[in-house]
Amino acid sequence: MADLDWLKIDRFLMGEAWAGSRTPEYRDHLCHEIGPRWGGSDADLRAADYIHSQMQENGLQQARxxxxxxxxxxxxxxxxxxxxxxxxxxxxPFLRCPPVDLTAPVVDLGYGTQREIDNADSAVDGAIVVMTLGPEPFTPPLPHTARLTMAASKGAAAAIVIESKTGGRMEYRSANDWRAPDIAPHPLPTVNISYEAGGRLKYLAARGTSATLNVQSQFFETPANNVVAEIEGESWPDEHVIVAGHHDTVFGTPGGNDNTSGTVAVMEAARVLAALKRETGVTPGRTIRFATWSGEEQGLQGAYAYVARHHGKDGLDSPPRFALNLDELSTGHMKGVVVMTDHMRDFMQAQLDTMNDGLACHVQGPLDAHSDHFPFTRAAIPAGILWRWRFFGRHATSEFHHEFGDSAQKLNVRELKEYVGQISRLMLRLSHVPPNDWPENPHTADEMERRAVAEIGSHTPTFHG
Ligand SMILES: [Zn+2]
Known part of the structure; x- marks a missing residue:
């Protein structure tokens, strides 16, 4: 690193990320021209084609x-x-809700705690149960997946989950625990209902009402595409670091925050670092890889497929030194990096300190399986995330994902420009740390797998204020 003029490099990267930004154009194409892009859909395939073509246009010839x-x-x-x-x-419907056509009594389970399920007793059997999404606030929090599983084991036939957000909002949610080794089926068919309509339903349930729940859904296999590109390192070309984010969305939203923001940040970081090489001759030390995933909203399948293909048994290449996942970058400015394992903390903080932006490194406690760093973490590849919706300090208006309200305007252009500059500077620094200066990774895939499985059903800290 000693012979690199980092002040000059940082000026170029921040300047190009800001003044040369193509963020509005990428945002508009992904959000308005393509729009909602459920993994494997035509729109999702078009998004991958678009990202691929832009990567190539920006000088990443190996983009594929x-x-x-x-x-x-x-x-x-x-x-x-x-x-x-x-x-x-x-x-x-919750995502991956099985088809259901059922007429049954509606039974209010409150928060769906074990106590409330036991109190409802035999009324649960065969019923359509209603349950508040958020956990009961006075006992240790249990994720809704665990509460749905308890209701199912008592014989509930289907569940209606009441949104916590008000104003008629409804998100597409998942009903299974993503720490499980495979995508588990729903504990029972599950749908959600707005806070307001949920109040109406509870009123009707108290009066012994029955209802007919009908969900017409299907499961099928379909091809989907990840996009992968790189800028080759000059010092250690056989080593790499990777920065990535998912380009798919749920239904009915172009995902301005989740995750057009992260996708555009990957595209822009690739563009800016390619421009640095082209215009100043500064190359990465080890290769920097850039990727966008499909299928995140369906159990992180794109990232899992990539990790299996590249770093599984007989994989294409050795694991990255570090994998940075970008997801929901419009919830607040960049505050630092959250690494998944403690052994990376001091090392990452030292890198952030060289940037002089007051960025902090934190360590995730219980594993977080809610985004694409998890397949890497599970394989014991050092991984991290940036600011996401569940942390302190987010914008009051930012809590949008998985619903209509996560529109193009939810992508904060100026903040994203700053993210791109900072991410580019961090990834370039990581590429230039000599192999011997990296902390030894004490973790094994077996150990991480055991940890993931042991934590199934437990609450993931949300860091809400
Ligand atoms: Zn996301």
Whole structure:
């Protein structure tokens, strides 16, 4: 690193990330021209083609599509009709909800704690149960997946989960625990309902109402594409670091925050670092790889496929020194890096300190399986994330993902420019740390796998204020 003029490099990277930014153009193409892009859909494939072509246009000639088989799902209709009346309440299926057509009594389980399920006793058997999404606030929090599993084991036939967000909002959510080794089926068919309609449903449930729940959905296999590109390192070309984020979205939203923001940051970091090489001759020390994933919203399948292909048994190449995952970068400015294992903390903090931006390194306690760093972590590859929706200090208006409200405007252009400059500076620094100066990785894939499985059903800290 000694012979590099970092002040000059940082000026170029921040300047190019800001003044040369193509962020608005990338945002508009992904959000408005392509729009919602559920993994494996035509729109998702077009997004991968677009990212691939832009990477090539920006000088990353080796940019390529990597296809994988996506275990996919979609639905055509989801309705809830109140028995004995014309009333229907709007619902959304949880992602990967199995098809269901059922008329049964509606039973209110409150927060769905074990105590409330036990109190409802035999009424749960065969019922459509209603449950608040957030955990009961006065006992140790249990994720909704664990509460749904308890209701299912008591015989509940289907579940309606009431949103915590108000104003008629409904998110697409998942009902299974992503720490499990495979994508588990729903504990029971699960849909969600707005906070307001949920209040109506609880009123009706208290009066012994029955309802008909109908979800028309299907599971199928379909091809999907990851995008992978790189700028080759000059000192240790056989080693690499990777920065990546998912380009797919859920239904009905272009995902301005989740995750057009992270996708554009990957595209922009690649563009800026390619421009640095082209215009100043400064290259990475070890190779910097850039990737965008499909299938994140369906159990991180794109990132899993990549880790298996590249770093699994007989994989294509040795694991990266570090994998940085970019997801939901419009919830606040960059505050630092959260690494998944403690052995990376001091090393990463020392790198951040050289940037002189007051960035901090934190360590995630219980494993976080909610985004694409997890397949890397599970394989004992050192990984980290940036600021995400669940941390302190997010913008009050930023809590949008997985719903209509996560529109193009939710991508904060100026903040993203700063992210791109800082990410580029960090990745270039990481590329130039000599092999012997990296901390030894004490973790094994077996150990991480055991940890993931042991933590199934437990609460992941959300860092809400
Ligand atoms: Zn995301």
């Amino acid at each position: 599509l990597e296809q994988f088989d996506l275990d996919s799902w979609d639905y055509s209709d989801a309705t809830l009709k109140i028995a004995g009346s014309d009333e229907a309440l709007e619902i959304k």
